[in-house]
Amino acid sequence: MSKFFISCDEATTICDKNQYGEATLFDKVKLSFHFMRCKVCKVYTKHNNLLSKIFGNYAKDHCQKQHCLSNDDKEKIEIEVSKKLK
Amino acid sequence: MAETTKHILVPEKWVQSYSDYLYNYTITRVNNHDLAKDLVQETFFAGLKSMKNFQGKASERTWLISILKRKIIDHYRKINSKKGKAEVRMNFYNDGEREGEWIEERVPNSWSSDTDKDIENKELKSTLEKCIDNLPEKYSMVFRMKTIQGFETEEICKELDITPSNLWVIIHRARTQLRKCMEDNWFNN
Known part of the structure; x- marks a missing residue:
């Protein structure tokens, strides 16, 4: 039975893994047991879920960007590389 | 041949x-x-x-x-390897009888505006950007790869030569610090 009881530290770590879909079924059972006796971790989880939504929304904007070097930067690198090539 | x-x-x-x-x-x-x-x-x-x-x-x-x-x-x-610099303070007692329990002053407060209607808000995004930038570099690098770029755990571990348990400790600390930063600068502002 003691296997089911986890500390708040462990509970929040499981909660974090769960945000990425990487908590196991057993982890989730342990988390639910923990919530029955800990309101603080429940609040933490609520916040964490909301933060994940915010992170996800932010990621949507960010990942589509293709990053390039400016011509100026390329020229500078080109000069340095050709110095070494000589 | x-x-x-x-x-x-x-x-x-x-x-x-x-x-x-x-x-x-x-x-x-x-x-x-x-x-x-x-x-x-x-x-x-x-x-x-x-x-x-x-x-x-x-x-x-x-x-x-x-x-x-x-x-x-x-x-x-x-x-x-830059030890001690901007290390995240932990939320839990790490020894004694109360090991693993919340330290009182670190207990999450309820948020005055914990609504998710507002997640498209531009200011919210820039607040988050600032909070991520404030993370110690070693945390922000792993956090961004995992959360913003959506890399698989295995891939990050291979690329940075760290173990999965290492990765989860870093993610946990990064998220904890971000939660606090967003609490101070957005939700309870």
Whole structure:
């Protein structure tokens, strides 16, 4: 039975893994047991879920960007590389 | 016997052909323009130095990427060894009878505006950006790769040469610090 009881530290770590879909079924059972006796971790989880939504929304904007070097930067690198090539 | 193509190196064309590809690869991992630019340049230098070891089995681009990956691991090791600097304070007692329990002053407060209607808000995004930028670099690098770029755990561990349990400790600390930063600057502001 003691296997089911986890500390708040462990509970929040499981909660974090769960945000990425990487908590196991057993982890989730342990988390639910923990919530029955800990309101603080429940609040933490609520916040964490909301933060994940915010992170996800932010990621949507960010990942589509293709990053390039400016011509100026390329020229500078080109000069340095050709110095070494000589 | 099937003949395989033997690749050759043409360093005169590296910058023109691969600098954007290498830069894009780097910036999604380190999120800093100057650093990414330097790592790309160092990759070219290291490539020139070890040209004689190129066996022609992989393409020029794959070979350069393998050098760049090494450079990124070296960078990560460097920032990871800077001990004590901006270390995240932990939320839980780490010994004694109350080990693993919340430290009272770190208990999450309820948020005055914990609504999720507002997640498209531009100011919210810029607050988050600032909070991520405030993380210690070793945390922000792993956090961005995992959460913003959506890399698999296994891939990050391989690329940065860390264990999964290492990764989860870093993610946990990064998220804890971000939660506090968002609480102070957004939700209870």
